[in-house]
Amino acid sequence: MSAPQSPTVEAARERAATMLEWQSHACASLGSPLYAELLARAAADTRAGGPCADALAGYEDAPGPDAVALRLMGGVHALVLTGRAPRLAAYYASVGGEYDPGRAEDCWAAFRATVGAELPRVREWMTRPPQTNEVGRASLLLTGLLWAARSAPLPVRLFELGSSAGLNLRPERFRVSADGFAWGPVDSPVQLADAWRGGPPAWLVEAGAEQPELTVVERRGCDLTPIDPLSEAGALALHAYVWADQGARFARLDGAVRLAAADPAAAEAVEAVGAAEFLAGVGLRAGTLTVVWHSIMRQYVQAEEWARVDAELARLAAASTPEAPFAYIAFEPERVGEDWPCLLSVRQGGAERRVLAEAKPHGLPAWVAVRGV
Numbered sequence: 001m002s003a004p005q006s007p008t009v010e011a012a013r014e015r016a017a018t019m020l021e022w023q024s025h026a027c028a029s030l031g032s033p034l035y036a037e038l039l040a041r042a043a044a045d046t047r048a049g050g051p052c053a054d055a056l057a058g059y060e061d062a063p064g065p066d067a068v069a070l071r072l073m074g075g076v077h078a079l080v081l082t083g084r085a086p087r088l089a090a091y092y093a094s095v096g097g098e099y100d101p102g103r104a105e106d107c108w109a110a111f112r113a114t115v116g117a118e119l120p121r122v123r124e125w126m127t128r129p130p131q132t133n134e135v136g137r138a139s140l141l142l143t144g145l146l147w148a149a150r151s152a153p154l155p156v157r158l159f160e161l162g163s164s165a166g167l168n169l170r171p172e173r174f175r176v177s178a179d180g181f182a183w184g185p186v187d188s189p190v191q192l193a194d195a196w197r198g199g200p201p202a203w204l205v206e207a208g209a210e211q212p213e214l215t216v217v218e219r220r221g222c223d224l225t226p227i228d229p230l231s232e233a234g235a236l237a238l239h240a241y242v243w244a245d246q247g248a249r250f251a252r253l254d255g256a257v258r259l260a261a262a263d264p265a266a267a268e269a270v271e272a273v274g275a276a277e278f279l280a281g282v283g284l285r286a287g288t289l290t291v292v293w294h295s296i297m298r299q300y301v302q303a304e305e306w307a308r309v310d311a312e313l314a315r316l317a318a319a320s321t322p323e324a325p326f327a328y329i330a331f332e333p334e335r336v337g338e339d340w341p342c343l344l345s346v347r348q349g350g351a352e353r354r355v356l357a358e359a360k361p362h363g364l365p366a367w368v369a370v371r372g373v
Contacts (some may be wrong), residue, residue: 012057012060012061013046013047013049013053013056013060014047015060015061016046016053016056016059016060016068017043017044017046017047018043019067019068019069020039020040020042020043020046020052020068020069020072021039021040021043022069023035023039023069023070024036024037024039024040024043024069026361027039027243030360030361030362031246032243032245032246033099033101033245034091034092034093034099034107034243034244034245035073035243035244035245037099037101037104037107037108038073038107038108038111039069039073041108041111041112042069042072042111045112050112050116051112051115051116051119052072052112052115054115054116054119054123055072055075055115055119055122055123055126056068056072056126059071059126062126067129067130067300068126070130070241071125071126071128071130072115072122072125072126073243074125074128074130074237074240074241075121075122075123075124075125075126075240076088076111076114076115076118076122077092077094077239077240077241077242077244078121078125078236078237078240079114079118079121079122080092080094080095080114080244081094081095081236081239081240082236084114084118084121085110085114085118087110087113087114088107088110088111088113088114090110091103091107091110092244092245093244093245093247094239094242094244094245094247094250095244099245125240128225128237129224129225129300130241130300131164131165131223131225131227131237131238131241132164132238132241132242132296133163133164133165133166133167133168133227133229133238133253133256134249134295134296134361134362134363135167135168135174135190135192135249135252135253135255135256135363136192136249136252136362136363136364137168137295137296137331137362137363138168138171138174138176138190138192138363139174139176139192139195139359139363139364139366140295140331140344140357140359140363140366141168141171141293141295141329141331141344142171142174142176142183142184143204143344143356143357143366144293144327144329144331144344144345144346144356145171145214145291145293145327145329146183146204146207146208146211146214147203147204147207147346147354147356148289148291148325148327148329148346148348149207149211149214149289150203150207150210150211151325151348152289152322152325152327152348153210153211154287154288154289154325155215155216155217155287155288155289156214156215156216156217156218156288156289156291157216157217157218157219157285157288157289157290157291158171158216158218158219158220158291158293159219159220159221159278159279159282159290159291159292159293160219160220160221160222160292160293160294161221161222161275161278161279161292161293161294161297161309162221162222162223162275162294162295162297162300162301163221163222163223163226163270164223164226164227164238164270165226165227165228165229165234165238165260165270166219166221166226166229166260166269166270167229167253167256167257167259167260168256168295169219169220169221169269169270170216170219170256170259170260170263171214171216172184172213172214172215172216173185173188173190173259174188174190174191174192174256175188175190175191175192176192176195177191177192177193177194177195178193178194178195178196178199178200178365179196179199179200180199180200180205181195181196181199181200181204181205181208182208183208183212188255188259189254189255189256189258189259190252190255190256190259191251191252191255192252192363192364194364194365195364195365195366196365196366196367197365197366197367198367198368201356201357201368217288218288219269220269220270220271221269221270221271221278222270222271222272222273222274222275222277222278223270223271223272224272224273224274225272226270226271226272229256229257229260230257230260230261235257238253238257239253249362274305275294275301275305275306275309276305276308276309276311276312279292279309279312279313279316280312282312282316283316283319284316284319284320284321284324284325284326285324286323286324287323287324288324289325289326289327290316290324290325290326290327291326291327291328291329292313292316292326292327292328292329293328293329293330293331294330294331294332295330295331295332295363296331296332296333296342296361297332298330298332298333299332299333313328316328317347317349317350318350320348320349320350321349325348325349326348326349327346327347327348327349328346328347328348329344329345329346330344330345331343331344331345331359331363332345333361341358341369342358342359342360342361343355343357343358343369344356344357344358344359344366344369355369356368356369357369
């Protein structure tokens with residue numbers, strides 16, 4: 001019989017298990033039955049002191065409610081993608097497998113065995129911050145950009161916070177479509193289809209017709225740990241963080257990587273600096289629309305750092321003029337009562353912030369927010 005664990009160890013495992021369960025519910029609601037099942041079982045395994053508890057030991061207090069869960073799942077997925085978990089691969093659609101809920105017990109046994117056999121590699125992955133660089137969010141960011149461009153139809157200078165691999169720095173090369181709306185190159189390798197639930201807002205249809213193309217004259221981003229999407233390690237990291245049973249997300253990612261391969265110099269535009277330091281070097285330029293945007297990254301930034309970011313955004317907003325306009329676009333979860341919906345908001349210069357839409361965390365589909373226009 002194993003010795004009883006100390007209250008401190010039990011409390012740490014309980015925290016980790018709770019986060020795994022939280023992410024399990026999120027995966028279920030976002031269309032990933034495979035991850036929902038595995039995370040629920042991983043939570044029980046963590047409480048029982050199994051291999052998942054060993055994998056998470058020391059990381060129970062990682063920032064962000066989903067950091068622990070996503071790091072664990074990303075680490076195991078990387079093993080599947082590199083051929084180190086053939087038994088588990090049979091259930092992972094990302095490598096040609098198929099998840100059958102009727103074989104959930106076998107799938108979990110393969111997952112648990114993989115964690116135990118590859119514990120050093122899984123624990124190494126726990127040191128990595130989650131970086132999905134979710135291409136589907138570009139649909140929301142483009143919506144904000146078209147809103148801003150209506151009153152400032154100028155060449156765009158685009159600056160992104162938390163850029164990861166910089167895949168969303170090429171938004172004008174993506175195709176967005178929904179009932180009654182289509183924007184972007186028809187032959188784009190990135191197809192953001194079914195982008196709106198219940199149809200797009202009328203203003204967006206009008207804005208797309210007014211500006212069927214956008215000219216981006218400068219694109220730069222920042223990230224504390226940028227990913228090179230054209231490197232083997234970078235491509236693995238990006239794919240590992242996509243949920244293994246969500247093929248549409250893989251298709252969008254692969255399309256964006258192909259665009260990056262056609263424009264490799266753009267990868268150098270992502271600087272390895274913090275958001276505040278990055279923004280301190282950004283100014284406005286006459287004859288262009290300067291845009292700062294970010295998506296689902298705010299939760300990973302410490303409060304002190306974000307206070308500096310706010311100060312830099314306020315500086316840019318105060319300097320905004322009709323000749324050199326500024327727009328700030330964010331797609332982030334925000335507290336509304338007891339909920340945390342992901343909202344698209346735009347602030348132009350010193351004008352009032354507008355909430356334009358709500359969407360799922362991965363960006364598709366979006367719908368008109370109650371507080372929106």
